[in-house]
Amino acid sequence: MERKMVFMQGNEAVAEGAIYAGARFYAGYPITPSSEIAEICSQRLLEVGGIYMQMEDELASMAAITGASLAGKKSLTATSGPGFSLMQENLGMAQAAEVPCVVVDVQRSGPSTGLATKPAQADIMQARWGRHGDQAIIALAPATVQECFELTVKAFSLSERFRTPVVLMPDEIIGHLRESVLLPAPGELEVVERKRYTGDPKAYLPFKPEDDDIAPMADYGSRYVFHITSSMHGYEGYSQNDPDNAAWKIGHLSDKIYNSLDEIIETREFFTEEMELLVITSGSTVRAAHEAVRQARSGGMKAGLLQLITLWPFADSKISELAAGVKSILVPEMNLGQMVHEVRRIVGAEMPVHSLAKSSGQGIEPQEILTKIREVY
Amino acid sequence: MDKYEIVFAGNGGQGLIVAGILAGHAATRQGLYAAQTQSYGISARGGYCRAEVVLSDNEIIYPQTVAPDIVIALSEKALDRFSGQLKDDARLIYDSDCIKCDCGDPHVIGYGLTSLTQNCCGSLQSLNICALGVLLACKEIVPVPVMQDTIVDFFKGKNKEKNLEIFRKGFDLVRHSN
Structure with missing residues (x-):
């Protein structure tokens, strides 16, 4: 079937791209200029068997998508600067606990609540350094509506591949821009699924990386029972103060990303x-x-x-x-x-x-x- | 069409962005490339608001308007923003029911859009679609039936008929006065 161009908004393309990537859980607190993503997910996710949760604030939103991902669903939230600030604490938790998820920050003019409807690209350093402690993040920035779709798919794939949160940061102009796009057919773009553990439940070590730097995941609620903490932890997931382990773990959170730049960096x-x-x-x-x-x-x-x-x-x-x-x-x-x-x-x-x-x-x-x-x- | 730039400017709540979206949808349906952007304040209604549409046969590099070919102004402030700022062959259409303009420029033309919409629809809800009819009468960015199909697909229920009617009335107002 011949595919036709459609006229679509950047935020709409993000929502559709998330569904294409297999996202089935959205939790968020709507905020200009990202609200269309929440609005569309509240309808479209239900059509594909997913869940939409309107949360009380952005702290809860970030916590909810982290939990949903641990339970096995690809998950996302969308916000703008003021909400992105509130998400930093739990985003750091998701980084430390190595939980794949996608956070969309449609950048508006700040500081604080700033100019709610006006564009900026002033969250670039916040995306990188908004959390305390040594950590690394992947962040992508679309410049077209086509890229809003494609980079959302890529954001999910990178998050699943590297077991880490990924930030997608269109600015307000791109989030609200409508233009003619040719949407990829199902199967046309690569969709990556997280590596899952299938061995003996008693032998499962949720934080022991394999040769590709990444530890396989298991779903909460499955027969694999494991512990997650935001505090320093070892292979088995329990709190641990051993300096050698801490040095390894802190390094690992950055190394797993910086050792694979060829897979991540796109220009x-x-x-x-x-x-x-x-x-x-x-x-x-x-x-x-x-x-x-x-x-x-x-x-x-x-x-x-x-x-x-x-x-x-x-x-x-x-x-x-x-x-x-x-x-x-x-x-x-x-x-x-x-x-x-x-x-x-x-x-x-x-x-x-x-x-x-x-x-x-x-x-x-x-x-x-x-x-x-x-x-x- | 190498490149054609359209601006709908007025107050928040007048449906300017919807007019821009409809122009973009119709152009895409016709096989053109379209880009639509907007600028508005934090109020749901009131305040200066602008919808921009760029159309082209080729992929659009910069999606915002640089030198509009046509501006449709539905508030005094919108007229002031563009009056005297336009390139030589650009047209500025304004709603003469609510804006006074004695600039004498033959490219600046007023039409009674508010009274036309009020008399046709009993409210000003469809002022934006009236403006869309005016746009097509000035420049047929797509064939009229393509825009009519776009309106039919976009609106639900009785709003389909109402909007088709005011679209045609806006179109005829300009065509019959030329």
């Missing part, structure tokens, strides 16, 4: 051949930067664009590779400058790295980026 390049100036950005700003770079090329300037689809872990290798051939770098972002510091860390002090930081609750327009390109070229 996209536009006009990066024979390039003198590299623009690096993510989310809706990619759309403006793409147009600006296209116009710069027409005007004879050798500008190129790197889209960071995976925000965390940061695409160090790809940035180093592209930076080697350019004279300067420009980082436009809808915040006071967050990503730009990561880029500076990677390319070193010799390379001029310019910031185009905008934090007014408005998107960055192509003309603003083009003007900056002309200024620094």
